Amino acid sequence: MRVRITFSKQGALRYTGHLDLHRLWERAMRRASLPISYSQGFHPQPKISLAAALPLGFASRSEVLDVRLNEEIPVENISSRLKDNLPADIRILNIESVEEHAPALQTQVLSAVYDIHLTEPVDGAELTRMVEALMMSESAVRERRGKSYDLRPLIEMLSVVTEASGNVWLRMTLAAREGATGRPEEVLNALGIAPEYTRIERTRLVFKN
Numbered sequence: 001m002r003v004r005i006t007f008s009k010q011g012a013l014r015y016t017g018h019l020d021l022h023r024l025w026e027r028a029m030r031r032a033s034l035p036i037s038y039s040q041g042f043h044p045q046p047k048i049s050l051a052a053a054l055p056l057g058f059a060s061r062s063e064v065l066d067v068r069l070n071e072e073i074p075v076e077n078i079s080s081r082l083k084d085n086l087p088a089d090i091r092i093l094n095i096e097s098v099e100e101h102a103p104a105l106q107t108q109v110l111s112a113v114y115d116i117h118l119t120e121p122v123d124g125a126e127l128t129r130m131v132e133a134l135m136m137s138e139s140a141v142r143e144r145r146g147k148s149y150d151l152r153p154l155i156e157m158l159s160v161v162t163e164a165s166g167n168v169w170l171r172m173t174l175a176a177r178e179g180a181t182g183r184p185e186e187v188l189n190a191l192g193i194a195p196e197y198t199r200i201e202r203t204r205l206v207f208k209n
Contacts, residue, residue, distance in 0.1 A: 001069040003078060004098045004105075009060045011089035018053040024087070025065065032081035037068040051105045051205055052112065052176055055183070060202040062113075066098065066105045109176050111156055113204040114184045116170040120197045124168040128160045130191050131170070140190050144183075151190060154182030176205070 009021070016024065026046045029036050038044035047068035054060055075095045082092060134140060140152040157173040174182030185195040 001072050002098050002100045002102070003067050003069060003075065004064065004094075004096050005067065005082075005092060006062065006064050006094040008091045008093060009054065009063055009089065010091075011059075013087065013089040014057055014059050017056055018050065021054075022048060022050060024090070025067075028082055028085040029067065031085040032078075034067075034073070034078065034081065035070040037070050049105050051207075052109050054202060055185075055200075058114075058184075058200045058202055061093075062202055062204045064105065064205055068100075107178070108207045108209075109205055110208060111173050111206040112176040112202055113171070113173045113206070115201050115203050116172065116184060116188065117199045117201075118169055118193070118197065119199065122168055122193075124160065124162055124166075127168060127170075127191075131158055131160055134158065134187075134190055142186050142190065144186070151182065151186055154180060155187060158187065173206070 009016075013021075025048055026036070029046075029048075037047040039047065049066045051064040051066075054063060075097055079092055079095045086092070134152075135155070135158055137152055139150045140155075141148055142151045143149075154175040155172065156175060157171075159171050161169050161171055163169075172184060172187055174184065174187070176182070184200050188195045188198060
């Protein structure tokens, strides 16, 4: 049985890394007595796959994982058993059974949507001007791990959101394909905004089909 779980990750768990999150889910499933499938070999690994790694410090309302179980279990039973064994900052949003032979979850991610709230005052008109300039540019060369790359093709959408209260923040959709992943902090740096003065939350993962 292949089960897909959509969940949020908030609070202190923003600082839990990808591998630790993987272990957290394995522990929760074992405590819930779910019959997880394991790989073969000298070091069997649980068949748990997270759709896309979430950078340290980011919150999320849209994380997705697949897990394979050795038995058919009603999804509502899986949900109730897991909720008693997960930390408060992880909340299950949806559980569904998916086709066993469907493509690997990681290969189906196309892009990710982020909301970026600024913790320092900003001039909305100036921020809009900078966003428009970046979106109109043909390229935005950045450096990652000592190698240059063009950030601009990875930005699918970037907009300034102005609330009725006058509060201003950013929403962006970035490519999240293998070998072509845009990072919100790189977009912020390109706009001249220090990422440490923002709160970043992933609100949606966009999949094929």
